[in-house]
Amino acid sequence: MTIPDAAPNPFRQFNPAQAPAPGEPPVFTFLLVKLASRCNINCTYCYWFRDAEVYKKPAVLTFDAEKAFCEKLEEHIKEFGLDYFMIVFHGGEPLLFPKRRFAELQERLIEIEERTGCMIERGVCTNGILIDEEWTALFIKYEISVSVSIDGPADINDQYRVDFKGRGTHADVLLGIEKLRAAGLEPGIISVCNPATDPARILAYIVDELGVTRFDILPPDATHEDNPPPIADYFIRLFDAWYDTYAARGVRISTLDAMIQGLMGDAAFSDTIGLGPVETVTLMSDGTLEPLDVLRIVGDASTKTDVSVMNDGLQGVQKDFRWRAAYEASLNLCQTCRDCEYMDACGGGQLAQRWSAERKFDNPSVYCDSWKRILGHIWARISPTLVVEYGGNSPAPAPQG
Numbered sequence: 134m135t136i137p138d139a140a141p142n143p144f145r146q147f148n149p150a151q152a153p154a155p156g157e158p159p160v161f162t163f164l165l166v167k168l169a170s171r172c173n174i175n176c177t178y179c180y181w182f183r184d185a186e187v188y189k190k191p192a193v194l195t196f197d198a199e200k201a202f203c204e205k206l207e208e209h210i211k212e213f214g215l216d217y218f219m220i221v222f223h224g225g226e227p228l229l230f231p232k233r234r235f236a237e238l239q240e241r242l243i244e245i246e247e248r249t250g251c252m253i254e255r256g257v258c259t260n261g262i263l264i265d266e267e268w269t270a271l272f273i274k275y276e277i278s279v280s281v282s283i284d285g286p287a288d289i290n291d292q293y294r295v296d297f298k299g300r301g302t303h304a305d306v307l308l309g310i311e312k313l314r315a316a317g318l319e320p321g322i323i324s325v326c327n328p329a330t331d332p333a334r335i336l337a338y339i340v341d342e343l344g345v346t347r348f349d350i351l352p353p354d355a356t357h358e359d360n361p362p363p364i365a366d367y368f369i370r371l372f373d374a375w376y377d378t379y380a381a382r383g384v385r386i387s388t389l390d391a392m393i394q395g396l397m398g399d400a401a402f403s404d405t406i407g408l409g410p411v412e413t414v415t416l417m418s419d420g421t422l423e424p425l426d427v428l429r430i431v432g433d434a435s436t437k438t439d440v441s442v443m444n445d446g447l448q449g450v451q452k453d454f455r456w457r458a459a460y461e462a463s464l465n466l467c468q469t470c471r472d473c474e475y476m477d478a479c480g481g482g483q484l485a486q487r488w489s490a491e492r493k494f495d496n497p498s499v500y501c502d503s504w505k506r507i508l509g510h511i512w513a514r515i516s517p518t519l520v521v522e523y524g525g526n527s528p529a530p531a532p533q534g
């Protein structure tokens with residue numbers, strides 16, 4: 134089988150070709166910008182509001198923080214001679230940010246591009262509910278890619294993705310997707326799996342009903358303190374449904390791509406799984422810089438730093454012990470993972486999923502048993518189809534696993 138280039142993933146954090154040498158601090162080329170620290174809905178599994186610190190932040194990015202951020206971004210690009218930078222606008226719900234200010238921010242970023250020659254790629258991750266014709270016009274004018282979160286058909290999506298009165302949001306999300314398409318925009322789709330549901334139904338819904346062929350399905354955020362249900366059966370059935378039916382139709386699921394690439398010996402790194410450093414830096418609405426935002430799941434103030442674009446450059450967050458702890462933990466796997474035959478493909482799983490109160494990040498993923506079953510199953514299915522071209526007439530080496 135042949136796996137061509139991975140499905141586009143606007144939230145990919147690590148480009149192996151740009152990996153720093155060991156011990157060398159990474160130069161940031163990716164930033165999560167929290168345009169809003171509040172949300173218009175109340176998904177029950179959301180990691181963001183598990184950390185009460187978020188309520189101490191301004192509801193939307195302040196004027197002062199925005200101004201300082203643009204200045205520091207330009208200095209950063211010039212200092213390191215960057216020709217590419219990626220920003221993902223995030224929340225809470227980023228579309229709670231005023232449209233006029235959103236347009237002004239894009240104009241500032243374009244001016245930075247013109248002054249520096251650096252391409253600043255931009256995307257937004259939204260629940261889709263606030264999308265209207267004015268937002269779609271802004272996305273088109275400023276060439277902003279859009280990812281929408283939806284977990285499947287209404288009965289599945291609305292189990293967890295609810296508003297503040299507990300009502301399902303599915304119908305409103307669909308309206309948002311329709312408005313994007315009416316404007317000629319094709320959104321990316323991000324789903325969180327519910328292991329109790331049928332993944333074949335999710336695939337049929339996303340591909341056959343929504344008409345989306347490139348998307349991602351993520352395991353629920355959880356740490357060792359949460360004791361989440363296993364995800365092995367779900368992802369094994371997801372893989373089988375994709376492999377047997379949808380792969381030939383050009384359907385690509387980023388998490389499956391990453392696992393296959395890792396099993397085949399390529400660098401595998403996605404938001405879900407894979408081996409590589411976590412270099413994400415997050416701009417909060419008050420201008421502070423924090424580590425990977427999903428680490429909030431660990432607990433109160435778990436990502437809080439005193440580093441701010443008001444005083445520091447973007448690289449300044451690297452002096453904060455929390456950012457360093459996350460970065461170094463992503464490079465230093467626990468002994469169990471280092472001894473694991475799936476280390477290259479799994480990489481210990483997503484960083485937050487390695488957390489326990491007792492051993493911090495020094496654990497395998499809370500989904501370790503599941504990842505082993507899933508990766509073993511995928512390898513058993515794809516390995517008979519592999520043709521290994523090996524130099525000369527020598528026999529091919531034995532496969533992994």
Ligand code: SF4
Pocket residue numbers: 469470471473474475476479480481482497498500501502504505
């Ligand atoms: S499968 Fe488990 S032990 Fe192996 S790398 Fe992943 S988390 Fe670590």
